[in-house]
Amino acid sequence: MINTLNLELKDIPGQLEKALGGFSKHDANILSVVHHREDKTPRGTVPVEVKVDVGEVVIEKIIEDLRSRDVEIVKVGEENLSRSFMVILIGHVVHSDIRDTINKIDDTGLAEVKDLSLKMPGINKESTARLFIKADGESGVKKTINLIKDIAKEKELKVITEMDV
Amino acid sequence: MKIALLGFGTVGQKVAKILESRKNFYENKYGFSPEIVLVEDSNSQGYHTNGLNPKKLLERKEEKGDVGSGRKLDLNDVEFDVLVECTPTNLEDGEPGLSNILQSLELGRDVVTSNKGPLAIAWEELKQTSSKNDSILRYEATVGGAMPTINLAKDSLAGNKIKQIRGILNGTCNYILSRMRGGGLPYDHVLSEAQDLGIAEADPSYDVEGIDTALKIVILANSLLDFNVKYSDVDVTGITGITSEALDLANEENRVIKLIGKVNGDKLEVGPKMIPKNHPLAVKGTLNVASLKTDLAGEITITGKGAGASETASSIISDLISINRVRNFR
Numbered sequence: 001m002i003n004t005l006n007l008e009l010k011d012i013p014g015q016l017e018k019a020l021g022g023f024s025k026h027d028a029n030i031l032s033v034v035h036h037r038e039d040k041t042p043r044g045t046v047p048v049e050v051k052v053d054v055g056e057v058v059i060e061k062i063i064e065d066l067r068s069r070d071v072e073i074v075k076v077g078e079e080n081l082s083r084s085f086m087v088i089l090i091g092h093v094v095h096s097d098i099r100d101t102i103n104k105i106d107d108t109g110l111a112e113v114k115d116l117s118l119k120m121p122g123i124n125k126e127s128t129a130r131l132f133i134k135a136d137g138e139s140g141v142k143k144t145i146n147l148i149k150d151i152a153k154e155k156e157l158k159v160i161t162e163m164d165v
Numbered sequence: 166m167k168i169a170l171l172g173f174g175t176v177g178q179k180v181a182k183i184l185e186s187r188k189n190f191y192e193n194k195y196g197f198s199p200e201i202v203l204v205e206d207s208n209s210q211g212y213h214t215n216g217l218n219p220k221k222l223l224e225r226k227e228e229k230g231d232v233g234s235g236r237k238l239d240l241n242d243v244e245f246d247v248l249v250e251c252t253p254t255n256l257e258d259g260e261p262g263l264s265n266i267l268q269s270l271e272l273g274r275d276v277v278t279s280n281k282g283p284l285a286i287a288w289e290e291l292k293q294t295s296s297k298n299d300s301i302l303r304y305e306a307t308v309g310g311a312m313p314t315i316n317l318a319k320d321s322l323a324g325n326k327i328k329q330i331r332g333i334l335n336g337t338c339n340y341i342l343s344r345m346r347g348g349g350l351p352y353d354h355v356l357s358e359a360q361d362l363g364i365a366e367a368d369p370s371y372d373v374e375g376i377d378t379a380l381k382i383v384i385l386a387n388s389l390l391d392f393n394v395k396y397s398d399v400d401v402t403g404i405t406g407i408t409s410e411a412l413d414l415a416n417e418e419n420r421v422i423k424l425i426g427k428v429n430g431d432k433l434e435v436g437p438k439m440i441p442k443n444h445p446l447a448v449k450g451t452l453n454v455a456s457l458k459t460d461l462a463g464e465i466t467i468t469g470k471g472a473g474a475s476e477t478a479s480s481i482i483s484d485l486i487s488i489n490r491v492r493n494f495r
Contacts, residue, residue: 117414119410
């Protein structure tokens, strides 16, 4: 699990080392450290963003440790690496209520339809839609695709996904 | 090598023709001297213990539509070394191919086949019968025509673990999708064009519904990944109903749509997929392509003609020569 910790450090020597000590003590794998010197806070502290790959239990210990070191923790968040992918739907896409299709995807909270292109060659002819969808992480993509397949089955639409999605 | 050739359609005839015309070449280069002792089509049989004359056989087939009078002999009655099984694929029960192959393996004779039905239906039984009787079963011609997919994986990539297989394994579907994209043409129009060109059958469902691709995926999964799966284990979607608008919308994003067969993890799938235009699998026309992901050699992709009499015969003959190397038939 990737976690992002937003910290604020005093602008005096040795502060970063002190903070990172709280991570190394728990064998946390630090993925990146971004030191925002140019974005000093009104209080004069320096924002630092640390990304780590650790389990839930370890992250609690790290937070405890950082507090005991007097390191200001602003925000802790599990990161959802969002992924965009494309899906093509063929059939009576509009008449089977495209709005409902989009709502069903958006309502999962895992994914969001960001873009829709529609081609309608003629009245009573099947239309074709291309959807760009943004989903949370691999599991979000997988769940969303399964949902789209279920919707397509119910609405008698043909689904074309990307090969590697 | 004494050959029993069962099935004398376009593929069987081509094999006979090449074995005859390249007799000296094969003898000199490989020490391979095949003789067709038994030939059988759907209603007749020809047999000669010292080998039939392929030229006369082909002439007779052309003139009279048969290869002899009646069908009296059983494989049990015939002295042969290798069975070449080219009867048509039957999805229901794999017959008559399945019985022919099993009988030959039980007799301890080797088999080369281009027939997908028996392999897709009764893989375990064939595998066990072959190992129990120390008879070799080779089937390169069943997948990808001339493309050396199975033997590439088994011989050249021996020692690797194959993690994933993906490919375009049906030339008819690839022709239809390539042509629709190139000309902005509707599916029905391109299908009828393909039928006129002899690329698609009068009843195209076997190809366009993805059945043919699924059978090949089953054969690859069983033989290369040690699965034990059947046609019904594949999630199959064909290309019927694909609109030229779908190809346009994909094209706007630099994608093409291809009927992809895939074995990944324990999942077997056949369906139309979007792939980047410049992807190695994005081959055009009737070409086939297969990509094997291996643990040591990385990803290996091969492409070639997936169908046609001489391409299929090429795979059959290469299997025969391989068997000859092992057995040293004279």
